[in-house]
Amino acid sequence: MYKLRDYQQQAVNNTIKFFQKKRVPAVIVLPTGAGKSLVIAELARIAKGRVLVLAHVKELVEQNYEKYKSYGLSAGIFSASLGKKDWDAKAIFGSVQSVARAPKAFFENFSLVVIDECHRVAEEGSTQYQDVITKLKEKNPEICILGLTATPYRMGLGWIYEYSHQGELKTEMQRFFKQCVYELPLSYMIKNKFLTAPVKVDIPVTCYDFSELTDRDRSYTMAEVEEILKSQKRLTPLIIKNIIDITERYNRKGVMIFSSTIKHAEEIMSYLPEDDARMVIGDTDMKERDQIVEDFKKKKFKYLVNVSVLTTGFDAPHVDVIAILRPTESNSLYQQIVGRGLRLSPEKKDCYILDYAGMGHDIFTPEISDRRPAKDTVPVRVPCPVCEHVNDFWGYADDDGDVYEHFGRKCRGAKQDPDTFQIVPCGYRFRSKICHSCGCENDITAKACEKCKAVLIDADAKLKQARLSKNAHVMTPEKITYEERKDKNSNPYLEIRYYDLDGQYISEVHFFNNPTAIKKFNINFLRSHLRKPELAVELDHPSQAVKYQVLFRKPSFVIARKQDKYWKITEKIFAEEL
Numbered sequence: 001m002y003k004l005r006d007y008q009q010q011a012v013n014n015t016i017k018f019f020q021k022k023r024v025p026a027v028i029v030l031p032t033g034a035g036k037s038l039v040i041a042e043l044a045r046i047a048k049g050r051v052l053v054l055a056h057v058k059e060l061v062e063q064n065y066e067k068y069k070s071y072g073l074s075a076g077i078f079s080a081s082l083g084k085k086d087w088d089a090k091a092i093f094g095s096v097q098s099v100a101r102a103p104k105a106f107f108e109n110f111s112l113v114v115i116d117e118c119h120r121v122a123e124e125g126s127t128q129y130q131d132v133i134t135k136l137k138e139k140n141p142e143i144c145i146l147g148l149t150a151t152p153y154r155m156g157l158g159w160i161y162e163y164s165h166q167g168e169l170k171t172e173m174q175r176f177f178k179q180c181v182y183e184l185p186l187s188y189m190i191k192n193k194f195l196t197a198p199v200k201v202d203i204p205v206t207c208y209d210f211s212e213l214t215d216r217d218r219s220y221t222m223a224e225v226e227e228i229l230k231s232q233k234r235l236t237p238l239i240i241k242n243i244i245d246i247t248e249r250y251n252r253k254g255v256m257i258f259s260s261t262i263k264h265a266e267e268i269m270s271y272l273p274e275d276d277a278r279m280v281i282g283d284t285d286m287k288e289r290d291q292i293v294e295d296f297k298k299k300k301f302k303y304l305v306n307v308s309v310l311t312t313g314f315d316a317p318h319v320d321v322i323a324i325l326r327p328t329e330s331n332s333l334y335q336q337i338v339g340r341g342l343r344l345s346p347e348k349k350d351c352y353i354l355d356y357a358g359m360g361h362d363i364f365t366p367e368i369s370d371r372r373p374a375k376d377t378v379p380v381r382v383p384c385p386v387c388e389h390v391n392d393f394w395g396y397a398d399d400d401g402d403v404y405e406h407f408g409r410k411c412r413g414a415k416q417d418p419d420t421f422q423i424v425p426c427g428y429r430f431r432s433k434i435c436h437s438c439g440c441e442n443d444i445t446a447k448a449c450e451k452c453k454a455v456l457i458d459a460d461a462k463l464k465q466a467r468l469s470k471n472a473h474v475m476t477p478e479k480i481t482y483e484e485r486k487d488k489n490s491n492p493y494l495e496i497r498y499y500d501l502d503g504q505y506i507s508e509v510h511f512f513n514n515p516t517a518i519k520k521f522n523i524n525f526l527r528s529h530l531r532k533p534e535l536a537v538e539l540d541h542p543s544q545a546v547k548y549q550v551l552f553r554k555p556s557f558v559i560a561r562k563q564d565k566y567w568k569i570t571e572k573i574f575a576e577e578l
Helices: 006-021 036-046 058-069 096-100 128-139 186-191 222-231 235-249 262-271 286-297 331-339 459-468 515-529 542-547
Strands: 026-029 050-055 076-079 091-095 110-116 144-149 161-164 177-183 197-200 255-258 277-280 303-306 321-324 350-355 378-383 390-397 403-406 414-416 423-425 472-475 479-486 492-499 505-511 557-563 566-573
Touching: 006 026, 006 036, 006 177, 036 050, 036 058, 036 110, 036 144, 050 058, 050 096, 050 128, 058 076, 058 091, 076 096, 091 096, 096 128, 110 128, 222 262, 235 255, 235 262, 235 321, 235 350, 262 277, 262 303, 277 286, 286 303, 321 331, 378 403, 459 472, 459 557, 459 566, 479 542, 492 542, 505 515, 505 566
Parallel strands: 026 144, 026 177, 050 091, 050 110, 076 091, 110 144, 161 177, 197 350, 255 303, 255 321, 277 303, 321 350
Antiparallel strands: 378 390, 390 403, 414 423, 472 557, 479 492, 492 505, 557 566
16 A cells, blocks of 8 residues: 655645635646656545546556556556556546547546646647546536646746645636646755756757747747757757767766757767667657667667657656757746656666756746746745735846845735635736826736726837837937936936947936925836835935935836927836836
Protein backbone atom coordinates (compact mmCIF):
# COMPACT_ATOMS: atom_id res chain seq x y z
CA MET A 1 0.00 0.00 0.00
CA TYR A 2 1.12 3.56 -0.62
CA LYS A 3 1.70 6.44 1.79
CA LEU A 4 1.16 10.04 0.74
CA ARG A 5 3.72 12.74 1.30
CA ASP A 6 2.43 15.76 3.23
CA TYR A 7 2.00 17.93 0.13
CA GLN A 8 0.20 15.12 -1.73
CA GLN A 9 -2.25 14.74 1.17
CA GLN A 10 -2.77 18.50 1.18
CA ALA A 11 -3.54 18.43 -2.55
CA VAL A 12 -6.14 15.69 -1.97
CA ASN A 13 -7.68 17.51 1.01
CA ASN A 14 -7.93 20.79 -0.90
CA THR A 15 -9.56 19.03 -3.85
CA ILE A 16 -12.19 17.33 -1.68
CA LYS A 17 -12.97 20.56 0.17
CA PHE A 18 -13.39 22.44 -3.10
CA PHE A 19 -15.67 19.90 -4.79
CA GLN A 20 -17.83 19.72 -1.66
CA LYS A 21 -18.64 23.40 -2.22
CA LYS A 22 -18.45 23.84 -6.00
CA ARG A 23 -18.65 21.64 -9.08
CA VAL A 24 -16.64 23.67 -11.55
CA PRO A 25 -13.40 22.52 -13.23
CA ALA A 26 -10.38 22.80 -10.90
CA VAL A 27 -6.61 22.36 -11.31
CA ILE A 28 -3.76 20.88 -9.27
CA VAL A 29 -0.28 22.11 -10.25
CA LEU A 30 2.47 19.61 -9.46
CA PRO A 31 5.98 19.69 -10.94
CA THR A 32 7.77 16.74 -12.52
CA GLY A 33 8.47 13.99 -10.00
CA ALA A 34 5.93 15.22 -7.44
CA GLY A 35 4.03 11.92 -7.57
CA LYS A 36 0.79 12.96 -9.24
CA SER A 37 -0.10 9.27 -9.65
CA LEU A 38 -0.34 8.99 -5.85
CA VAL A 39 -2.75 11.92 -5.78
CA ILE A 40 -4.80 10.25 -8.52
CA ALA A 41 -4.72 6.95 -6.61
CA GLU A 42 -5.99 8.51 -3.38
CA LEU A 43 -8.75 10.47 -5.14
CA ALA A 44 -9.83 7.30 -6.98
CA ARG A 45 -9.83 5.30 -3.74
CA ILE A 46 -12.17 7.68 -1.95
CA ALA A 47 -14.38 8.56 -4.94
CA LYS A 48 -17.96 7.29 -4.63
CA GLY A 49 -18.27 6.56 -8.34
CA ARG A 50 -15.93 5.59 -11.16
CA VAL A 51 -12.86 7.63 -12.09
CA LEU A 52 -11.65 8.39 -15.61
CA VAL A 53 -8.03 9.53 -16.05
CA LEU A 54 -7.40 11.08 -19.48
CA ALA A 55 -4.12 11.80 -21.25
CA HIS A 56 -3.26 12.90 -24.79
CA VAL A 57 -0.46 10.40 -25.50
CA LYS A 58 -0.23 6.67 -24.89
CA GLU A 59 3.04 7.06 -22.93
CA LEU A 60 1.23 9.04 -20.26
CA VAL A 61 -1.75 6.66 -20.22
CA GLU A 62 0.55 3.67 -19.71
CA GLN A 63 2.82 5.48 -17.25
CA ASN A 64 -0.09 6.60 -15.05
CA TYR A 65 -1.71 3.15 -15.24
CA GLU A 66 1.48 1.24 -14.32
CA LYS A 67 2.24 3.51 -11.37
CA TYR A 68 -1.35 3.23 -10.18
CA LYS A 69 -1.17 -0.58 -10.36
CA SER A 70 2.17 -0.61 -8.52
CA TYR A 71 0.32 0.57 -5.43
CA GLY A 72 -1.64 -2.71 -5.39
CA LEU A 73 -4.74 -1.17 -6.99
CA SER A 74 -6.71 -2.55 -9.92
CA ALA A 75 -7.58 -0.44 -12.95
CA GLY A 76 -8.38 -0.66 -16.65
CA ILE A 77 -7.01 0.89 -19.85
CA PHE A 78 -9.12 2.32 -22.67
CA SER A 79 -6.68 3.11 -25.46
CA ALA A 80 -6.60 1.79 -29.01
CA SER A 81 -2.86 2.45 -29.36
CA LEU A 82 -2.24 0.25 -26.29
CA GLY A 83 -4.59 -2.45 -27.59
CA LYS A 84 -6.97 -2.38 -24.62
CA LYS A 85 -10.53 -1.19 -24.12
CA ASP A 86 -11.53 -2.02 -20.55
CA TRP A 87 -14.90 -0.87 -19.24
CA ASP A 88 -15.53 -2.43 -15.87
CA ALA A 89 -12.82 -1.23 -13.46
CA LYS A 90 -13.51 1.58 -11.01
CA ALA A 91 -10.51 3.52 -12.37
CA ILE A 92 -10.05 3.75 -16.14
CA PHE A 93 -6.92 5.21 -17.73
CA GLY A 94 -7.68 6.31 -21.27
CA SER A 95 -6.36 8.22 -24.25
CA VAL A 96 -8.66 11.11 -25.11
CA GLN A 97 -8.68 10.05 -28.77
CA SER A 98 -10.09 6.60 -27.96
CA VAL A 99 -12.48 7.72 -25.22
CA ALA A 100 -13.95 10.39 -27.52
CA ARG A 101 -15.02 7.57 -29.87
CA ALA A 102 -16.34 5.27 -27.11
CA PRO A 103 -20.04 4.25 -27.17
CA LYS A 104 -22.45 6.14 -24.90
CA ALA A 105 -22.70 3.24 -22.47
CA PHE A 106 -19.03 3.69 -21.56
CA PHE A 107 -19.74 7.03 -19.83
CA GLU A 108 -22.01 5.63 -17.11
CA ASN A 109 -21.35 6.10 -13.37
CA PHE A 110 -18.28 8.36 -13.47
CA SER A 111 -18.05 10.82 -10.55
CA LEU A 112 -14.57 12.21 -11.30
CA VAL A 113 -12.60 12.85 -14.47
CA VAL A 114 -8.90 13.68 -14.15
CA ILE A 115 -7.17 15.30 -17.14
CA ASP A 116 -3.41 14.89 -17.16
CA GLU A 117 -1.42 17.66 -18.89
CA CYS A 118 -4.61 19.70 -18.71
CA HIS A 119 -2.98 22.81 -20.18
CA ARG A 120 -3.71 21.16 -23.53
CA VAL A 121 -7.48 21.50 -23.09
CA ALA A 122 -8.77 24.13 -25.51
CA GLU A 123 -10.84 26.97 -24.12
CA GLU A 124 -13.59 26.75 -26.70
CA GLY A 125 -14.73 24.95 -29.81
CA SER A 126 -15.36 21.29 -30.49
CA THR A 127 -12.34 19.27 -29.37
CA GLN A 128 -11.96 15.68 -28.22
CA TYR A 129 -11.56 16.82 -24.60
CA GLN A 130 -14.70 18.94 -24.80
CA ASP A 131 -16.59 16.09 -26.50
CA VAL A 132 -15.65 13.67 -23.72
CA ILE A 133 -16.60 16.16 -20.99
CA THR A 134 -19.95 16.83 -22.67
CA LYS A 135 -20.74 13.09 -22.77
CA LEU A 136 -19.73 12.66 -19.13
CA LYS A 137 -21.90 15.61 -18.07
CA GLU A 138 -24.90 14.19 -19.94
CA LYS A 139 -24.68 11.12 -17.69
CA ASN A 140 -23.73 13.04 -14.53
CA PRO A 141 -24.20 16.85 -14.52
CA GLU A 142 -22.46 16.98 -11.11
CA ILE A 143 -19.28 15.22 -12.22
CA CYS A 144 -16.06 16.63 -10.75
CA ILE A 145 -13.53 17.79 -13.37
CA LEU A 146 -9.93 17.98 -12.18
CA GLY A 147 -6.90 18.97 -14.24
CA LEU A 148 -3.28 18.08 -13.48
CA THR A 149 -0.36 19.97 -14.96
CA ALA A 150 3.14 21.20 -14.23
CA THR A 151 2.73 24.17 -16.58
CA PRO A 152 -0.50 26.12 -16.03
CA TYR A 153 0.54 28.87 -18.43
CA ARG A 154 0.16 28.83 -22.22
CA MET A 155 1.77 31.27 -24.64
CA GLY A 156 -0.88 33.22 -26.49
CA LEU A 157 -3.50 32.42 -23.83
CA GLY A 158 -1.87 33.06 -20.46
CA TRP A 159 -3.02 31.31 -17.29
CA ILE A 160 -5.33 28.35 -17.86
CA TYR A 161 -7.28 29.02 -14.67
CA GLU A 162 -8.82 32.12 -13.12
CA TYR A 163 -8.09 32.02 -9.39
CA SER A 164 -5.35 30.51 -7.23
CA HIS A 165 -5.99 29.05 -3.77
CA GLN A 166 -3.10 31.27 -2.61
CA GLY A 167 -5.33 34.33 -3.00
CA GLU A 168 -4.37 35.53 -6.46
CA LEU A 169 -6.60 36.35 -9.43
CA LYS A 170 -4.53 35.06 -12.35
CA THR A 171 -6.77 36.43 -15.11
CA GLU A 172 -10.02 38.35 -15.46
CA MET A 173 -10.80 36.41 -18.65
CA GLN A 174 -13.13 33.42 -18.60
CA ARG A 175 -11.28 30.08 -18.45
CA PHE A 176 -12.48 26.48 -18.63
CA PHE A 177 -10.66 25.72 -15.38
CA LYS A 178 -11.90 28.09 -12.69
CA GLN A 179 -9.56 27.55 -9.77
CA CYS A 180 -6.21 26.08 -8.81
CA VAL A 181 -6.86 24.21 -5.56
CA TYR A 182 -3.23 23.32 -4.87
CA GLU A 183 0.17 24.29 -6.30
CA LEU A 184 3.62 23.03 -5.39
CA PRO A 185 6.65 24.97 -6.68
CA LEU A 186 9.51 23.13 -8.36
CA SER A 187 11.91 24.77 -5.90
CA TYR A 188 10.25 22.88 -3.01
CA MET A 189 10.90 19.53 -4.73
CA ILE A 190 14.56 20.38 -5.31
CA LYS A 191 15.23 21.85 -1.85
CA ASN A 192 13.66 18.82 -0.19
CA LYS A 193 15.69 16.44 -2.40
CA PHE A 194 12.66 14.92 -4.11
CA LEU A 195 14.34 15.95 -7.38
CA THR A 196 17.93 16.21 -8.57
CA ALA A 197 19.58 19.62 -8.30
CA PRO A 198 19.85 21.45 -11.65
CA VAL A 199 23.24 23.07 -12.34
CA LYS A 200 23.11 25.79 -14.98
CA VAL A 201 26.49 25.71 -16.69
CA ASP A 202 27.87 28.99 -18.02
CA ILE A 203 28.39 28.51 -21.75
CA PRO A 204 31.81 29.85 -22.76
CA VAL A 205 31.39 29.30 -26.49
CA THR A 206 28.30 30.89 -28.00
CA CYS A 207 24.51 31.06 -28.07
CA TYR A 208 21.89 31.45 -30.75
CA ASP A 209 20.25 34.87 -30.86
CA PHE A 210 16.46 34.43 -30.86
CA SER A 211 15.79 37.91 -29.47
CA GLU A 212 13.95 39.16 -32.55
CA LEU A 213 11.34 36.43 -32.04
CA THR A 214 10.52 37.55 -28.50
CA ASP A 215 10.63 41.23 -29.43
CA ARG A 216 7.58 40.70 -31.65
CA ASP A 217 5.35 40.03 -28.63
CA ARG A 218 3.48 37.20 -30.36
CA SER A 219 3.81 33.50 -31.09
CA TYR A 220 6.41 32.85 -33.75
CA THR A 221 6.26 30.45 -36.69
CA MET A 222 8.61 27.59 -37.54
CA ALA A 223 9.49 29.45 -40.75
CA GLU A 224 10.73 32.41 -38.70
CA VAL A 225 12.81 30.09 -36.50
CA GLU A 226 14.24 28.38 -39.60
CA GLU A 227 15.25 31.75 -41.04
CA ILE A 228 17.12 32.72 -37.87
CA LEU A 229 18.88 29.35 -37.65
CA LYS A 230 19.86 29.60 -41.31
CA SER A 231 21.54 32.95 -40.66
CA GLN A 232 23.37 31.49 -37.63
CA LYS A 233 24.21 28.08 -39.09
CA ARG A 234 27.92 28.45 -38.33
CA LEU A 235 27.15 28.32 -34.59
CA THR A 236 25.68 24.80 -34.54
CA PRO A 237 28.94 22.80 -34.89
CA LEU A 238 30.56 24.91 -32.13
CA ILE A 239 27.59 24.30 -29.82
CA ILE A 240 27.51 20.52 -30.45
CA LYS A 241 31.26 20.27 -29.89
CA ASN A 242 30.78 22.06 -26.57
CA ILE A 243 28.00 19.63 -25.55
CA ILE A 244 30.19 16.63 -26.40
CA ASP A 245 33.21 18.10 -24.56
CA ILE A 246 31.20 18.70 -21.38
CA THR A 247 29.55 15.27 -21.60
CA GLU A 248 32.86 13.43 -21.98
CA ARG A 249 34.85 15.54 -19.53
CA TYR A 250 32.36 15.07 -16.71
CA ASN A 251 31.33 11.51 -17.61
CA ARG A 252 27.66 12.28 -18.18
CA LYS A 253 25.33 9.32 -18.75
CA GLY A 254 22.35 10.65 -20.72
CA VAL A 255 21.99 13.80 -22.83
CA MET A 256 18.69 15.21 -24.11
CA ILE A 257 19.01 17.85 -26.83
CA PHE A 258 15.96 20.00 -27.53
CA SER A 259 16.15 21.34 -31.09
CA SER A 260 14.08 24.01 -32.81
CA THR A 261 12.93 22.36 -36.04
CA ILE A 262 13.30 19.09 -37.96
CA LYS A 263 16.01 20.61 -40.20
CA HIS A 264 17.80 21.83 -37.11
CA ALA A 265 17.61 18.36 -35.52
CA GLU A 266 19.05 16.78 -38.66
CA GLU A 267 21.89 19.29 -38.65
CA ILE A 268 22.59 18.55 -34.97
CA MET A 269 22.65 14.82 -35.69
CA SER A 270 25.30 15.33 -38.37
CA TYR A 271 27.75 16.61 -35.72
CA LEU A 272 27.04 13.96 -33.04
CA PRO A 273 28.77 10.53 -32.84
CA GLU A 274 26.82 8.44 -35.36
CA ASP A 275 26.69 5.30 -33.21
CA ASP A 276 25.82 7.14 -30.01
CA ALA A 277 22.91 9.41 -31.05
CA ARG A 278 19.28 9.03 -32.13
CA MET A 279 16.55 11.47 -33.15
CA VAL A 280 12.81 11.56 -32.39
CA ILE A 281 10.41 13.91 -34.20
CA GLY A 282 6.65 14.13 -34.56
CA ASP A 283 6.68 12.05 -37.75
CA THR A 284 8.78 9.23 -36.29
CA ASP A 285 6.88 5.93 -36.57
CA MET A 286 5.34 5.06 -33.21
CA LYS A 287 7.00 1.65 -32.95
CA GLU A 288 10.35 3.14 -33.94
CA ARG A 289 9.91 5.94 -31.39
CA ASP A 290 9.10 3.45 -28.64
CA GLN A 291 12.19 1.43 -29.48
CA ILE A 292 14.43 4.52 -29.54
CA VAL A 293 13.10 5.69 -26.15
CA GLU A 294 13.48 2.18 -24.68
CA ASP A 295 17.09 1.90 -25.95
CA PHE A 296 17.86 5.33 -24.51
CA LYS A 297 16.49 4.33 -21.10
CA LYS A 298 18.69 1.21 -21.25
CA LYS A 299 21.68 3.49 -22.00
CA LYS A 300 22.40 1.87 -25.36
CA PHE A 301 23.23 5.34 -26.70
CA LYS A 302 23.97 8.66 -25.01
CA TYR A 303 22.51 11.52 -27.10
CA LEU A 304 18.77 11.83 -27.76
CA VAL A 305 17.71 14.70 -30.05
CA ASN A 306 14.04 15.64 -30.21
CA VAL A 307 11.73 18.27 -31.69
CA SER A 308 8.85 19.17 -29.36
CA VAL A 309 7.81 15.56 -28.67
CA LEU A 310 9.49 14.64 -25.39
CA THR A 311 8.59 17.63 -23.21
CA THR A 312 5.85 15.61 -21.43
CA GLY A 313 5.12 11.95 -20.73
CA PHE A 314 8.79 11.01 -20.88
CA ASP A 315 10.57 9.40 -17.95
CA ALA A 316 14.30 8.59 -18.20
CA PRO A 317 15.79 9.16 -14.72
CA HIS A 318 19.41 8.71 -15.83
CA VAL A 319 19.34 11.93 -17.93
CA ASP A 320 21.97 14.25 -16.45
CA VAL A 321 22.40 16.80 -19.25
CA ILE A 322 19.66 18.96 -20.76
CA ALA A 323 20.82 20.98 -23.77
CA ILE A 324 18.38 23.64 -24.94
CA LEU A 325 18.88 24.72 -28.56
CA ARG A 326 15.37 26.03 -29.16
CA PRO A 327 13.50 29.20 -28.19
CA THR A 328 11.13 28.69 -25.25
CA GLU A 329 8.05 30.89 -25.34
CA SER A 330 7.48 30.94 -21.59
CA ASN A 331 9.18 30.22 -18.30
CA SER A 332 6.71 27.36 -17.79
CA LEU A 333 7.86 25.56 -20.95
CA TYR A 334 11.49 26.13 -19.95
CA GLN A 335 10.81 24.54 -16.56
CA GLN A 336 9.04 21.63 -18.25
CA ILE A 337 12.05 20.97 -20.47
CA VAL A 338 14.50 21.20 -17.57
CA GLY A 339 12.24 18.87 -15.59
CA ARG A 340 13.09 16.02 -17.99
CA GLY A 341 16.49 15.81 -16.29
CA LEU A 342 15.53 16.22 -12.65
CA ARG A 343 14.23 12.78 -11.71
CA LEU A 344 16.28 10.93 -9.11
CA SER A 345 18.53 8.09 -10.19
CA PRO A 346 21.24 6.02 -8.40
CA GLU A 347 24.68 7.71 -8.45
CA LYS A 348 23.17 10.83 -10.09
CA LYS A 349 24.20 13.90 -8.14
CA ASP A 350 22.95 16.68 -10.40
CA CYS A 351 21.80 17.59 -13.91
CA TYR A 352 23.68 20.04 -16.11
CA ILE A 353 21.50 22.62 -17.88
CA LEU A 354 23.19 23.88 -21.05
CA ASP A 355 21.14 26.77 -22.42
CA TYR A 356 22.21 27.81 -25.92
CA ALA A 357 19.02 29.77 -26.68
CA GLY A 358 19.78 32.77 -24.47
CA MET A 359 16.13 33.48 -23.64
CA GLY A 360 16.89 34.42 -20.03
CA HIS A 361 14.48 32.00 -18.36
CA ASP A 362 15.12 30.68 -14.86
CA ILE A 363 13.92 27.45 -13.29
CA PHE A 364 13.10 29.12 -9.96
CA THR A 365 11.39 32.32 -11.12
CA PRO A 366 7.61 32.67 -11.32
CA GLU A 367 5.67 33.04 -14.55
CA ILE A 368 4.76 36.71 -15.07
CA SER A 369 1.94 37.23 -17.53
CA ASP A 370 2.67 40.92 -18.21
CA ARG A 371 4.88 41.66 -21.20
CA ARG A 372 8.49 42.18 -20.16
CA PRO A 373 9.09 45.95 -20.57
CA ALA A 374 12.87 45.71 -20.95
CA LYS A 375 15.43 42.90 -21.26
CA ASP A 376 17.26 43.91 -18.09
CA THR A 377 14.14 43.76 -15.89
CA VAL A 378 13.84 40.91 -13.40
CA PRO A 379 10.93 39.35 -11.46
CA VAL A 380 10.29 41.36 -8.29
CA ARG A 381 7.79 40.95 -5.44
CA VAL A 382 5.59 43.94 -4.64
CA PRO A 383 3.10 44.05 -1.72
CA CYS A 384 -0.24 45.75 -2.35
CA PRO A 385 -0.79 48.76 -0.06
CA VAL A 386 -4.51 47.90 0.21
CA CYS A 387 -4.84 44.10 0.61
CA GLU A 388 -1.14 43.26 1.31
CA HIS A 389 -1.10 40.55 -1.37
CA VAL A 390 2.47 40.11 -2.67
CA ASN A 391 2.47 40.48 -6.46
CA ASP A 392 5.03 39.18 -8.95
CA PHE A 393 5.89 41.97 -11.41
CA TRP A 394 8.75 42.93 -13.71
CA GLY A 395 11.07 45.50 -12.22
CA TYR A 396 14.51 46.30 -10.83
CA ALA A 397 16.13 45.38 -7.52
CA ASP A 398 19.48 46.24 -5.95
CA ASP A 399 22.16 43.75 -4.87
CA ASP A 400 20.36 43.21 -1.57
CA GLY A 401 17.14 42.31 -3.35
CA ASP A 402 15.35 45.54 -2.42
CA VAL A 403 12.94 46.66 -5.16
CA TYR A 404 13.50 50.23 -6.32
CA GLU A 405 11.29 50.21 -9.44
CA HIS A 406 8.55 48.03 -10.86
CA PHE A 407 6.13 47.97 -13.79
CA GLY A 408 3.12 46.46 -12.05
CA ARG A 409 -0.27 47.73 -13.11
CA LYS A 410 -2.98 46.09 -11.03
CA CYS A 411 -2.97 44.07 -7.80
CA ARG A 412 -3.84 40.44 -8.44
CA GLY A 413 -4.88 39.79 -4.87
CA ALA A 414 -8.40 38.51 -4.16
CA LYS A 415 -10.36 37.18 -1.21
CA GLN A 416 -12.50 34.05 -1.33
CA ASP A 417 -15.48 33.46 0.94
CA PRO A 418 -14.74 30.20 2.81
CA ASP A 419 -18.41 29.15 2.68
CA THR A 420 -19.60 30.20 -0.77
CA PHE A 421 -16.16 30.28 -2.48
CA GLN A 422 -17.19 33.59 -4.10
CA ILE A 423 -14.15 35.59 -5.22
CA VAL A 424 -13.78 39.33 -4.55
CA PRO A 425 -10.78 40.95 -6.35
CA CYS A 426 -8.74 43.66 -4.64
CA GLY A 427 -8.67 45.83 -7.78
CA TYR A 428 -6.03 48.33 -6.60
CA ARG A 429 -4.25 49.91 -9.57
CA PHE A 430 -0.57 50.75 -9.15
CA ARG A 431 -0.71 52.63 -12.45
CA SER A 432 -3.75 53.63 -14.45
CA LYS A 433 -5.14 55.62 -17.35
CA ILE A 434 -7.76 58.16 -16.24
CA CYS A 435 -10.79 58.43 -18.52
CA HIS A 436 -11.10 61.98 -19.87
CA SER A 437 -14.88 61.62 -19.90
CA CYS A 438 -15.87 60.14 -16.52
CA GLY A 439 -12.63 60.11 -14.51
CA CYS A 440 -12.66 56.31 -14.05
CA GLU A 441 -9.33 54.48 -13.59
CA ASN A 442 -8.52 52.06 -16.41
CA ASP A 443 -5.65 49.77 -17.29
CA ILE A 444 -2.85 51.77 -18.90
CA THR A 445 -3.26 49.82 -22.15
CA ALA A 446 -7.08 50.11 -22.26
CA LYS A 447 -8.60 51.35 -25.51
CA ALA A 448 -12.06 52.00 -24.05
CA CYS A 449 -13.19 53.10 -20.59
CA GLU A 450 -14.48 50.23 -18.44
CA LYS A 451 -17.25 52.43 -17.03
CA CYS A 452 -18.51 54.79 -19.74
CA LYS A 453 -17.00 53.05 -22.82
CA ALA A 454 -15.40 56.28 -24.04
CA VAL A 455 -12.58 55.70 -26.53
CA LEU A 456 -9.13 55.98 -24.95
CA ILE A 457 -6.19 56.72 -27.22
CA ASP A 458 -3.41 54.19 -26.73
CA ALA A 459 0.30 54.99 -26.58
CA ASP A 460 1.16 53.71 -30.06
CA ALA A 461 -1.59 55.84 -31.62
CA LYS A 462 -0.36 58.91 -29.74
CA LEU A 463 3.18 58.39 -30.98
CA LYS A 464 2.09 57.78 -34.55
CA GLN A 465 -0.12 60.87 -34.59
CA ALA A 466 2.59 63.05 -33.04
CA ARG A 467 5.25 61.91 -35.50
CA LEU A 468 2.99 62.80 -38.42
CA SER A 469 2.14 66.24 -37.05
CA LYS A 470 4.15 69.31 -38.04
CA ASN A 471 3.31 70.94 -34.72
CA ALA A 472 4.40 68.05 -32.50
CA HIS A 473 7.80 66.88 -31.36
CA VAL A 474 8.61 63.40 -30.01
CA MET A 475 11.65 63.19 -27.75
CA THR A 476 13.41 60.15 -26.29
CA PRO A 477 14.78 61.60 -23.03
CA GLU A 478 18.31 60.69 -22.05
CA LYS A 479 18.44 62.73 -18.83
CA ILE A 480 16.06 64.64 -16.54
CA THR A 481 16.95 67.53 -14.21
CA TYR A 482 14.87 68.96 -11.35
CA GLU A 483 15.51 72.54 -10.19
CA GLU A 484 13.77 74.90 -7.80
CA ARG A 485 13.40 78.41 -9.29
CA LYS A 486 11.52 81.62 -8.48
CA ASP A 487 9.27 83.76 -10.64
CA LYS A 488 9.36 87.58 -10.74
CA ASN A 489 7.22 87.69 -7.60
CA SER A 490 9.66 85.36 -5.76
CA ASN A 491 7.18 82.50 -5.79
CA PRO A 492 9.04 79.16 -5.90
CA TYR A 493 8.30 76.72 -8.68
CA LEU A 494 9.75 73.45 -9.99
CA GLU A 495 11.31 73.28 -13.44
CA ILE A 496 11.79 69.81 -14.95
CA ARG A 497 13.97 69.54 -18.06
CA TYR A 498 14.05 66.55 -20.39
CA TYR A 499 17.30 66.32 -22.39
CA ASP A 500 17.89 64.24 -25.51
CA LEU A 501 21.23 62.76 -26.66
CA ASP A 502 22.17 66.02 -28.40
CA GLY A 503 21.72 68.06 -25.23
CA GLN A 504 18.53 69.74 -26.49
CA TYR A 505 15.78 70.01 -23.92
CA ILE A 506 12.10 70.71 -23.40
CA SER A 507 10.74 71.63 -19.99
CA GLU A 508 7.67 71.83 -17.81
CA VAL A 509 7.01 73.88 -14.68
CA HIS A 510 4.91 73.17 -11.60
CA PHE A 511 3.79 75.70 -8.98
CA PHE A 512 2.89 74.73 -5.41
CA ASN A 513 1.30 78.02 -4.26
CA ASN A 514 -2.24 76.70 -3.64
CA PRO A 515 -3.99 73.38 -2.85
CA THR A 516 -5.24 72.97 -6.42
CA ALA A 517 -1.73 73.33 -7.88
CA ILE A 518 -0.33 70.86 -5.34
CA LYS A 519 -3.07 68.33 -6.12
CA LYS A 520 -2.48 68.77 -9.86
CA PHE A 521 1.24 68.03 -9.47
CA ASN A 522 0.63 64.96 -7.31
CA ILE A 523 -1.95 63.51 -9.71
CA ASN A 524 -0.47 64.48 -13.08
CA PHE A 525 3.22 64.04 -12.35
CA LEU A 526 3.81 61.87 -9.29
CA ARG A 527 1.44 59.01 -10.10
CA SER A 528 3.12 58.25 -13.42
CA HIS A 529 6.70 59.20 -12.54
CA LEU A 530 7.14 57.32 -9.25
CA ARG A 531 9.29 54.22 -9.64
CA LYS A 532 7.06 52.63 -6.98
CA PRO A 533 3.64 54.30 -7.34
CA GLU A 534 2.29 52.63 -4.21
CA LEU A 535 4.50 54.95 -2.13
CA ALA A 536 1.84 57.63 -2.68
CA VAL A 537 3.93 60.45 -1.23
CA GLU A 538 2.37 63.93 -1.06
CA LEU A 539 4.76 66.73 -2.03
CA ASP A 540 3.83 70.36 -1.34
CA HIS A 541 7.03 72.26 -2.20
CA PRO A 542 9.51 72.28 -5.12
CA SER A 543 12.40 71.54 -2.74
CA GLN A 544 10.79 68.22 -1.82
CA ALA A 545 10.62 67.16 -5.47
CA VAL A 546 14.30 68.03 -5.90
CA LYS A 547 15.20 66.15 -2.71
CA TYR A 548 13.32 62.98 -3.66
CA GLN A 549 14.11 62.97 -7.39
CA VAL A 550 15.79 59.55 -6.99
CA LEU A 551 12.25 58.14 -6.57
CA PHE A 552 11.24 59.36 -10.04
CA ARG A 553 11.71 57.57 -13.35
CA LYS A 554 12.02 58.92 -16.85
CA PRO A 555 9.43 58.24 -19.56
CA SER A 556 10.27 56.36 -22.75
CA PHE A 557 8.93 59.24 -24.84
CA VAL A 558 7.91 62.84 -24.26
CA ILE A 559 5.49 64.49 -26.70
CA ALA A 560 5.52 68.30 -26.95
CA ARG A 561 3.25 70.44 -29.11
CA LYS A 562 3.92 73.94 -30.40
CA GLN A 563 1.88 76.72 -28.80
CA ASP A 564 2.74 80.12 -30.25
CA LYS A 565 6.53 80.40 -29.88
CA TYR A 566 6.90 77.68 -27.24
CA TRP A 567 6.78 73.91 -26.97
CA LYS A 568 4.41 72.54 -24.31
CA ILE A 569 4.70 68.98 -23.03
CA THR A 570 1.30 67.35 -23.53
CA GLU A 571 1.93 63.61 -23.12
CA LYS A 572 4.47 61.23 -21.67
CA ILE A 573 4.65 57.55 -22.53
CA PHE A 574 6.22 54.97 -20.23
CA ALA A 575 7.66 51.53 -21.00
CA GLU A 576 4.72 49.48 -19.70
CA GLU A 577 2.28 51.32 -22.00
CA LEU A 578 4.00 50.14 -25.18
